[in-house]
Amino acid sequence: MAKLPDERIQELLGDRPGWTRKDAKWLVKKYRFPQFMKGIEFVQQTAMTAEALNHHPMIAIEYKVVTISVTSWSEGGITPLDFELIDRCDRLYNAMCGGGDSSS
Secondary structure, eight states: OOOOOHHHHHHHHTTSTTOEEETTTEEEEEEEOSSHHHHHHHHHHHHHHHHHHTOOOEEEEETTEEEEEEOBGGGTBOOHHHHHHHHHHHHHHHHHHTTOOOOO
C-alpha cells in the first residue's frame, strides 16, 4: 500500500476529530475512559482489530488515557491502511463509550 501525499493526509485528518499528525509519519490520538478497566478493554479489542488487519499500532496506557499511534513502517509513512485502523479504533471507542468526545 503506497504512502499518501501530505495534502491527502491533511484532508483525511479533517474528518477525524482528535487525530493529529506527529513527526510527519505518525497519526496519534488520546482516548479518555471513565474507568481504567474500560481503557484496558479498549486496548484488548484494538489489539484484536490490529491483528485481523495485520497492522499493529503503538499503544500507551496511562491510567484512564490510552494513546494510539499508527504508521506504516513498510512504506515509511502514512497509508490508507493507517486510516482504516484509526477509523476502526474510533468506531470501537464510540461503541464502548457512547460516541462522546474521546480526546483528552
